[in-house]
Each structure stands twice: as C-alpha cells, then as structure tokens.
Amino acid sequence: MQQYTITIHGGAGTILKEDMTPELETGYKQGLEDALNAGFSLLEKGGSALEAVLAATRSLEDCILFNAGRGSVFANDGSQEMDASIMDGKTLMAGAVAAVRHIRNPVELAYTVMTKSQHVLLIGKGAEDFAALHGIRTEPDEYFFSPFRYEQWKKMQGTNEAALDHNVKLVDKKFGTVGAAACDRYGNIAAATSTGGMTNKQWGRVGDSSIIGAGTYANNKTCAISCTGHGEMFIRAVTAYDVSCLMEYKDLSLQEAMEVVVHDKLMKIDGEGGMVGVDAKGNAAMVFNSEGMYRGIRSSSGISDTKIYK
Amino acid sequence: MQQYTITIHGGAGTILKEDMTPELETGYKQGLEDALNAGFSLLEKGGSALEAVLAATRSLEDCILFNAGRGSVFANDGSQEMDASIMDGKTLMAGAVAAVRHIRNPVELAYTVMTKSQHVLLIGKGAEDFAALHGIRTEPDEYFFSPFRYEQWKKMQGTNEAALDHNVKLVDKKFGTVGAAACDRYGNIAAATSTGGMTNKQWGRVGDSSIIGAGTYANNKTCAISCTGHGEMFIRAVTAYDVSCLMEYKDLSLQEAMEVVVHDKLMKIDGEGGMVGVDAKGNAAMVFNSEGMYRGIRSSSGISDTKIYK
Numbered sequence: 001m002q003q004y005t006i007t008i009h010g011g012a013g014t015i016l017k018e019d020m021t022p023e024l025e026t027g028y029k030q031g032l033e034d035a036l037n038a039g040f041s042l043l044e045k046g047g048s049a050l051e052a053v054l055a056a057t058r059s060l061e062d063c064i065l066f067n068a069g070r071g072s073v074f075a076n077d078g079s080q081e082m083d084a085s086i087m088d089g090k091t092l093m094a095g096a097v098a099a100v101r102h103i104r105n106p107v108e109l110a111y112t113v114m115t116k117s118q119h120v121l122l123i124g125k126g127a128e129d130f131a132a133l134h135g136i137r138t139e140p141d142e143y144f145f146s147p148f149r150y151e152q153w154k155k156m157q158g159t160n161e162a163a164l165d166h167n168v169k170l171v172d173k174k175f176g177t178v179g180a181a182a183c184d185r186y187g188n189i190a191a192a193t194s195t196g197g198m199t200n201k202q203w204g205r206v207g208d209s210s211i212i213g214a215g216t217y218a219n220n221k222t223c224a225i226s227c228t229g230h231g232e233m234f235i236r237a238v239t240a241y242d243v244s245c246l247m248e249y250k251d252l253s254l255q256e257a258m259e260v261v262v263h264d265k266l267m268k269i270d271g272e273g274g275m276v277g278v279d280a281k282g283n284a285a286m287v288f289n290s291e292g293m294y295r296g297i298r299s300s301s302g303i304s305d306t307k308i309y310k
Numbered sequence: 311m312q313q314y315t316i317t318i319h320g321g322a323g324t325i326l327k328e329d330m331t332p333e334l335e336t337g338y339k340q341g342l343e344d345a346l347n348a349g350f351s352l353l354e355k356g357g358s359a360l361e362a363v364l365a366a367t368r369s370l371e372d373c374i375l376f377n378a379g380r381g382s383v384f385a386n387d388g389s390q391e392m393d394a395s396i397m398d399g400k401t402l403m404a405g406a407v408a409a410v411r412h413i414r415n416p417v418e419l420a421y422t423v424m425t426k427s428q429h430v431l432l433i434g435k436g437a438e439d440f441a442a443l444h445g446i447r448t449e450p451d452e453y454f455f456s457p458f459r460y461e462q463w464k465k466m467q468g469t470n471e472a473a474l475d476h477n478v479k480l481v482d483k484k485f486g487t488v489g490a491a492a493c494d495r496y497g498n499i500a501a502a503t504s505t506g507g508m509t510n511k512q513w514g515r516v517g518d519s520s521i522i523g524a525g526t527y528a529n530n531k532t533c534a535i536s537c538t539g540h541g542e543m544f545i546r547a548v549t550a551y552d553v554s555c556l557m558e559y560k561d562l563s564l565q566e567a568m569e570v571v572v573h574d575k576l577m578k579i580d581g582e583g584g585m586v587g588v589d590a591k592g593n594a595a596m597v598f599n600s601e602g603m604y605r606g607i608r609s610s611s612g613i614s615d616t617k618i619y620k
Contacts, residue, residue, distance in 0.1 A: 124433065124514045203437060206431045212524075231430075235430045235431065236522060238527070
C-alpha cells in the first residue's frame with residue numbers, strides 16, 4: 001500500500017539547548033505539531049500532497065515563533081518583506097513570490113501564482129497587485145509586529161549588517177525559514193518554502209526560498225525538497241534540484257542524495273543549513289549540517305516526531 | 311594548448327527569413343559581431359572568461375535591436391524593467407538583479423552584486439540603491455526609448471497580454487534575451503544573461519534570466535550556460551544546471567547534455583527556446599528548439615561565425 005508522509009522544518013542554524021528556555025522549546029514543538037496536524041490530517045482524508053504542504057506551511061507562517069508570515073523579521077527599512085514558493089511534483093508546475101509585504105500567507109500567494117497565472121515568479125508591488133486581484137488576505141503592520149523581532153531589528157538598525165537568524169543571541173548562525181514536503185496516497189509529491197528573510201536586510205536581497213531549484217523543488221520521478229539555510233550558498237549550489245539530479249542520474253536514494261548535497265556540496269562552499277524531503281514511495285528524510293533544525297515528520301507507517309537539536 | 315572560445319546569443323524564437331529585411335538582418339549580424347569582438351579581444355589578450363562574458367553581454371545590451379539594456383521592451387506600466395545574472399565557473403560565485411530600471415548595463419550591476427556584496431540576488435528599488443552606492447551608470451528614460459518598442463507596447467497596452475517577444479509581428483514566439491558563455495586560456499569558464507523581459511509584462515513578473523541554475527550557470531567541472539526562451543519553463547526545468555548535472559553525473563558531453571535538455575526535457579513541457587554553452591576545454595555548442603536563435607561563436611581554433619536561422 002502506498003505510504004503517505006509529511007515532513008516539515010522551521011529553520012536551521014546554531015540552535016543550542018543552553019540558549020533555549022523550557023517555555024520557548026514547548027512553543028516551538030507545539031508550532032511544529034500544529035503544522036504536522038494541519039498537513040497530515042489532509043493526507044489521511046485523501047487530500048493531495050500539494051494541499052498538505054500548503055496547509056502545513058500556512059500553519060508555520062501563522063506561528064509567530066518562526067521567521068515567515070506573521071513571525072517575519074524586520075528588513076532594514078522596518079518593513080517585513082517575505083518570499084515563498086511551491087512546486088507540484090506531478091505536473092512540474094511551480095509558483096513563487098519575492099519581497100511581498102502585508103500578505104498573511106505568502107505560500108498561498110505562491111500557490112495562486114502557480115494556479116491562476118501564466119507565470120512562475122512575481123515580485124514586489126506587482127505581486128501584491130496580483131494578490132489583490134485574487135482576493136489574497138492581507139494584514140496591517142500590527143499583525144506582523146512582535147516585540148521580540150522589533151528589539152532584534154533595533155539592535156542592528158543603522159548598521160549595514162544583516163542577520164540570517166531570527167534569534168538575537170545567535171544572530172549570525174540561524175536561518176529562519178519554514179517549509180514542508182509531502183507524499184500523498186496516490187504517490188504524488190510536492191514541496192513548499194516560506195521566509196521573512198534576513199533581519200535588517202537591505203537592497204532588495206532575495207534568498208533561495210523563492211527560487212525553484214534552490215529552495216524548493218518537486219518531481220514525482222525523484223523527490224520533493226524544501227530547504228533552509230544561508231540562501232546565497234543554496235542558490236549557488238542549486239541545492240534542491242541537485243538532490244533530484246543525484247537521484248535521477250546517479251540512482252542515489254533520497255537519504256543518500258540529501259547527504260551528499262548537505263554534507264559535501266554545501267560544506268565545500270560554507271553553505272550552512274539543511275533540508276527536508278520525501279520521495280514518491282513516501283520515504284522521508286531530514287538532513288542538516290548546522291547545530292540544529294526545527295523539524296517534524298509524520299507518516300502513515302506510524303512515525304510521528306518533532307525535533308530541534310542533533 | 312588550451313583553446314579559448316566565446317559563444318553568444320541575442321534571443322530565440324520564430325525568427326523567419328521572410329519576416330526579415332536585409333537592413334535588419336545586417337543590423338542583427340553587426341550587433342552579434344560587435345559582441346564577439348568585445349569578448350574575444352579580451353580572451354586573446356589573456357583576459358578571463360568572466361571579463362569576456364561581461365564585455366560581450368554589455369555590448370549586446372548597448373545594441374538597441376536586442377531586448378536587454380538599451381533595447382529593453384516596455385512593461386505594462388510603460389517602464390523598462392530589466393533582469394540579469396552572471397556566474398564564475400572557477401569560484402562558483404554568482405550575482406543577479408531583477409526588475410531594475412534605468413541601469414545602463416544590468417549585467418554590470420549583476421557583476422557588482424557578485425563582487426561587492428554578500429548576496430547573490432538583489433531586486434527592484436533596493437538593487438537600484440545598491441547600484442547608486444557603487445557608481446553604476448544610469449540613463450534617463452529617453453536612452454531606453456525606441457519608437458519600435460514603443461509601438462509594440464502601445465498595441466498591447468490596456469490588455470492583459472504579455473509578449474515574450476520583441477517583434478510585433480511574431481509577438482507570441484520570440485524570446486528577447488542576450489547572453490554569453492566563454493572559456494579562457496586558463497581553462498576557466500563563465501556565463502552571463504540579460505533581458506528586458508516580456509512586452510507589457512505586469513505583476514512584477516520575473517523570468518529565468520536572473521535565476522542562477524535556470525537562465526545562467528557556470529562550473530569549471532562541467533559547463534557555462536546562458537539560456538534564452540520561455541522563462542517560466544526554463545525555471546521549472548532548472549535548465550542551465552540540468553546541463554551541468556547531465557555532464558557531471560551521466561558523463562555526457564556538452565553538446566549531448568544541451569541536446570537532451572533543449573530537445574527532450576524542455577519540449578516535454580512546451581519550453582521553447584535555446585542556449586549557448588562552453589566547457590573548460592573550450593568546446594562550445596549552440597542548441598535551440600525554436601525556428602531561429604541570434605547566435606555567434608569565435609574560437610582560438612579559428613572558428614568565427616554568426617547565424618540567425620536553423
């Protein structure tokens with residue numbers, strides 16, 4: 001029988017137990033559980049992998065602890081600019097947005113780009129106009145305001161530094177991104193990724209989360225992958241698609257291919273981070289080269305787990 | 311002895327001899343010759359592949375006949391928004407910009423992102439601020455104004471249609487992009503791509519020209535590739551990096567890998583267009599699945615040619 005599975009992440013980096021409070025750890029775990037529930041319950045009911053990754057990613061975007069959607073970090077000008085992408089492994093269709101503001105769920109906008117436009121990638125004000133045309137829900141600045149993120153930004157404001165992290169203490173070594181990969185009862189797979197980017201980012205910097213092939217990729221023939229890490233390195237390494245190529249052209253398994261990319265290819269260019277992925281048989285893997293990665297997995301075979309540290 | 315080579319393109323699509331005037335054909339050929347001269351003369355003097363693709367792409371951007379830089383098409387709002395990218399096969403460093411206005415040579419800005427920032431991709435107003443900081447040359451609207459492009463846009467204005475083409479007559483089947491790939495005396499390779507996008511484009515649409523892995527890729531181990539075509543399909547197929555993977559993981563030659571991607575992978579998703587590429591031995595190839603592709607090649611082995619049709 002076809003196994004169905006979902007795996008999610010909420011970012012990777014120098015996440016150390018000594019820096020965590022029990023309350024915060026419980027909060028992160030709950031955020032991961034909520035996302036697994038949102039995605040897996042759809043798979044159980046016969047929903048598609050695409051619907052599952054959309055629901056799980058939306059759930060993570062709604063949790064203020066993760067750097068995506070509601071919990072997005074502040075850019076250099078005090079705004080929140082978000083990126084997201086989604087890909088359907090059955091059709092190889094994809095949608096993505098970059099540098100959008102006030103969108104409650106950027107992953108939903110990416111899905112709408114995929115399903116309601118001829119395009120793959122829309123950016124900035126233009127993408128927001130497209131969102132308005134399609135009734136995508138927006139929120140005022142207050143919705144995205146968290147005292148924690150604001151303090152984090154204030155500390156960097158006026159500098160040219162940008163942090164990939166969403167934790168002030170570990171400012172240079174955490175990568176705030178969320179994402180999901182799923183395989184449904186029919187053997188179709190999909191992946192989605194969403195981020196609020198780097199704290200204090202400027203110059204319209206865009207990372208890998210909105211780049212098909214880098215942050216997100218899905219193809220029923222191989223795998224569905226969502227990445228989190230130092231975006232520039234993931235773009236240069238074409239990370240998500242590299243896993244697919246190693247499976248398609250070198251016959252590596254999902255786990256093997258992810259390990260080559262994360263522990264060898266990325267390490268060679270100091271690319272810190274990780275990824276979650278599935279194949280069309282419902283196998284899943286979660287691989288990272290950083291201290292920790294917020295992650296979770298649930299499968300029809302009975303596996304259900306959330307983890308933070310190595 | 312190490313062979314050095316440069317190959318360039320000025321876009322692909324339904325380019326038919328019966329639609330061309332002798333004057334226009336001479337103009338296109340001259341634009342291609344000028345770009346080959348600009349790039350190859352540097353290679354002869356011992357310049358790097360990176361310098362050569364930068365010079366050749368800049369030359370194509372300066373020619374008003376090609377849809378990039380000066381000759382960029384009009385977007386839906388009457389502006390010219392340009393995308394470009396560049397990658398160095400020796401270091402795997404890359405730079406890219408999307409949706410920038412008034413920049414005389416977007417490929418130069420992409421190069422500056424690569425060499426003067428920690429980032430790979432900068433977009434919109436932020437990228438323009440970065441350009442100003444680094445003294446990148448800008449031009450007023452008049453510089454980018456061509457009566458031909460303006461007429462082309464006026465015909466589509468007020469519609470929701472967007473054309474990938476820069477020719478009114480063949481509006482739905484030409485892909486205006488320029489690019490270059492080169493191999494230098496030292497066996498280093500590089501690639502660059504630049505475009506003015508789709509006529510009447512809206513919603514901040516971005517194609518493959520600024521996406522590393524899709525429109526541009528370079529790696530000394532395999533190949534340097536610059537693509538032109540229906541950008542959405544090239545993004546979904548991760549086109550440029552797929553050529554590299556077929557060489558690295560399946561031991562295909564440059565020509566074989568490009569043919570698989572252009573004639574098989576892209577055709578399966580109706581992805582019309584083509585690409586030019588080199589490997590680190592100085593072999594070059596130009597492959598397309600459309601009626602024509604403006605293209606040129608020059609090599610230390612004595613080859614020198616420009617072509618338009620099949």
